[in-house]
Amino acid sequence: MTSTTDDPAAAPAAEAPPDPVLSAMADPAFLRDPYPTYAALRRDRPVHRTPHGVWYVSRHADIETALADLRLSNDRDRMTSALFARDGGLRALSRLTERLGRVMTNTDPPDHARLRGLVNKAFTARRVEQLRDRIQQITDDLLDAPQTRGGVADYIADVAERLPITVVCALFGIPDADRDRVADWFHVLGDITGDIDRAEAAVIAFEDYLGSLIRARRGGTGDDIISALTAAQARGDRLTDDELLSTCFMLVTAGDQTTTHLLGNGLLALLRNPRQLALLRETPGLTAAAVDELARYDTPTQAIIRVVAEDAPLAGHTLPAGDLVYLLLGSANHDETRFPDPDRLDLTRATGPGAARPLTFGHGPHFCLGAPLARLQTRIALATTLRRLPNLRLAVPQEDLTWHTNPLQRRLRTLPITY
Template identity: 40%
Template sequence: MNAVLTPPAGALGRPIVDAAFLADPYPTYRALSEAGPIHWSDEFFGGAWLLTRHADVEKVLKDPRFSAQRTGAWVKDREDAPGELSSFQKLFSRALLFLDAPDHTRIRKVLNAGFRPEVIRGLAPYIEQAVGELLDRAEAASARNTGNTPFDFMQAVARPLPVRVIARLMGIEASAQDDFMVWSDDLATFIGAAQPGREQARRAQASLLAMCRYFEALLPRRRQAPGDDLVSRLVLAEAAGEIEGGPELLAQCAMLLFAGHETTRNLLGNGLQALLSHPAQWQKLQQSPELLPGAVRELLRYDSPVQYTGRRVTTELVLHGQLLRRGDLVLPLIGAANRDPARYAQPDRLDIARRDGGSMSFGSGAHVCIGAALTLMEAEIVFGQVLRRWPGLCLAGAAPQWGSNPVYRGLLALPVRNVAAC
């Protein structure tokens, strides 16, 4: 066992992931950071080093001594399901998210072509139309009820929009989108669990295999008649020898769809909840809509859809006086880094005009989020339309209904109402 700076529960004397953390993780991050720069906790995947400070999180995400290839112990070597999850591991381990160079470099080069600025800009009219349709539907449903009743922004807009957009980018039929949302939820539950259970792993495997079966049926059609969508780009890269067929190709298709849905959904929900909880900032954005691009980036910093990620140590090293051995798991706490007072002035304050730099929410280094520009554009379009159409929007519920996933922080529901004065 490594020598540790603090007891297994960090600086808190209680479990880190509890109801209070899920409702608001930032006091926990602050307590950890104030107690020291690095902590060992047995609470995550059988033991992990936790890093809270911006400089350390950025270092780990950029330093090749910290590897993204971490799915083996997570999936394959599970004592509660020996050999049962081999299909899951075979696919999961080939996803871009869990690869290092040179495979990561090779596959990312292929995918980058599908996220070029002109491709993303070309989606803007479709996103504008899709957002308008979803807002029309929510408005009509609310108006049918007496008293302009509340509606759930998550179900009306934040949940369906991202899967529509990534499906459009990838060239996926609209009829499959509801299934993809369910499958994505199962993957997110597994990836986001501090200690994923056997049933969570089984459900994640079943959903990943279902995704892959869908793409196995789609890929032959794209090989025969490729279009300008992302799946067509992947099969053309396969034909050119730039990406392997089978698990490698299927893994990219499935994980692109999952990642494109999960984080954008939570940015939309978390962002609107933050704005409506700070009426002065909501009004300021209405008065100065040119602040919207910077406001979206501030919302990402203030309440990140991704709270932490993981890396494995590839070679023995010392960090802040602690010996990290090869194979140790390190969790850079992105949500904590985004509230680091050494990096941001008044970090717990939402300020849509903030000028002290971007956040860590899209990661850093080789694994920086490949779809960041698309996510930002979706959020700007959604918030822009909401501001114009519903200037009197306000929260209609009591306490926010946060999900139980400590990695993918997001709301289960966000009841809102559009009235003249809240």
Template identity: 65%
Template sequence: MSTVTELDGFAAEMLSDAFRLDPYPTYARMRAECPVYRAPHGVWYVTRHADVEQALGDPRLSNDRDRMTGALVARDGRMRELSRLTSRLGRVMSNTDPPDHARLRSLVNKAFTARRIEELRARVQTVVTRLVDAAVAAGQPTDLLTAVASPLPHTVVCELFAIPEADRDHVKEWFRGLGRISEDIERAVQVVDAFEEYLTGLVHERRATPGDDLISALVTAQARGDRLTDHELLSTCFMLITAGDETTTNLIGNGLLALLRHPDQLARLRADPALIRQAVDEAVRYDSPTQAIVRVAAEDVGIGGHTVPAGDLVYLVLASAGRDPEAHPDPDRLDLSRPPGRHLGFGHGPHFCLGASLARLEAELAIGTLVRRLPHLRLAVDPGRLDWRPNPLQRRLTALPVTYTTGTDPLERT
């Protein structure tokens, strides 16, 4: 068991610039010295793969919005206004426990099927090609985060929800406002008001005249005679539109960077493009776009030999689990031949990420196209000069500047 001083040291490390730039050495020490770590502010960090996997499936670790809000406000009164804002978004499957979660997920699954996602492939490829063409036309060096990784998921979700072209710039601004929700509550309230009003109009329109889009599919989704209420429908649309934007951007950016820093693996992918699915899966494990998932103990819960008291917040550190040598041999090396599927980057259990298949599709097409279209792709700056946003739950570069030579892939033009 670590001493109190060492525990305080971990908490300090997680607030440092060094941790923001590279959290993995700290996670390695936590797994070795204190894998279930209670920080001085009362939050628990679970870092070993086996413990994280078990905790993700434990129903006593709640994702219920009201429990989570109570735990957050109890630790920081400044969270009260933020919690009031998020409570307006309603109860959706991502912030409920069984049986509500199972009911909501069964309804949403009716609309968010693997077939529907696969049918998007050609449309997503068209968007990717357009973005890469524009990036090449703009000249070098190119920031692939701004040029491709960030606009792609926004554009795809607009396609998925059939948001009119004339409205997409407004939606993009709302996304940006929501991304800064904890920094400017007053602005966030205005964003939620505007977005809620806009979505209400879309729902009413699609209820009257359904089309081949996700909102229409949600409107008509039924399971055992059940359907989403108007408020549930609105909240679910809000969740689905916003949830995948940040994560998918991070996945594409982090995955590209991982390949650029492992030129042997980038060469393997160039030689065998069929490895793209394994490359994306390995990127999720190697540098998880979602660093941690937060839960609150609904009752006393045993994790890794420790008892987490009811009401305490628990950070399940997916990024650390992905680098656990007990689950992933030689974990600090990117390896496209690694057997897929063992990482926890998209969660595990009943709350496994509903949008995982869409995120994978977007990342496969974006990274695969860039690797094919831009031979000799390389970083335009020293890796040590890259910067990362300060967010304990998401890992995202501020920019990914690259240089390259251009090539033409005949598959792109057919």
């Protein structure tokens, strides 16, 4: 990466050079292993500003502070304006943020608390726990197919992508007949570095589809989340039609991607660390702690973006209003000041009071609502995979694996396995 200024007063030039950090993130070596780059940032430029008015924050303590600071906003309109003020892919991304409605994930207080409170009533721990048997059944069904093909599978296509979409459809009452169509939209939306026109068309089509489900559920007594949200609106719980649609869109899409990436990254990490894989086979009681360690070790959501709503101090710098801030969760989860020997997978790593908490699912008011569901699916899927697929190993050399180029997420394209 080339040297850049950390002076907040330096205005972006009209013809600024490419963002050096984003350029590094597109490098094939970074896609294979981003953590050496993060380590260099933590060491040399932990709170770093480019000439484009984009900050990169890489230390655990600073990111934890930033996530709790309401001056670092996730408001849709602020975000759209800040993205549009840049060029290239960020300006293109502003079309999608503008298209999305206002939901709890892209609003600030007080609207955020109101919307999250309404969603909490529908997305309850009881509702998630009731899915345990269904998740087990789906996982078993998915693993039946590879076993009939002679012990070869692509874990991403056969399990990691199909499990969460099936669970999400069950949770939201999306008919099985529509699952493949919904999955196609998710694939498009999951790659923000792709064709923005195609992504925008997918948003429109998916919103139209959800709108038809919402209209059909009004006044009904279904036990799915869409029915629960329409019932909340009918009770006068201050959820507008646009907010209802946008909330359903956000919950359905968010419920899919993180689990897919966590499953793929997690199984690959175990295959690369056979002693840890053997330990997990021998000690099933480790599964819950193992999932948290796998999520730390190769974080599915590598970064989240905030926009500075008003000048905010951070680690001796002043972040000026209007700047964008990339909070590098993947880097925070490898911060050697919080996690001893962070590049080592250790399924017995200390947890609980006093232990450093990974930022995999965020922190503060926007902590991921779907974290319990993602953890539950991953625990069941990994435990079942290890139990049912003996002698599990990669079917290709590690260097042949490829990764999507989305800098905000870390996800494999395929994971060929044999057993």
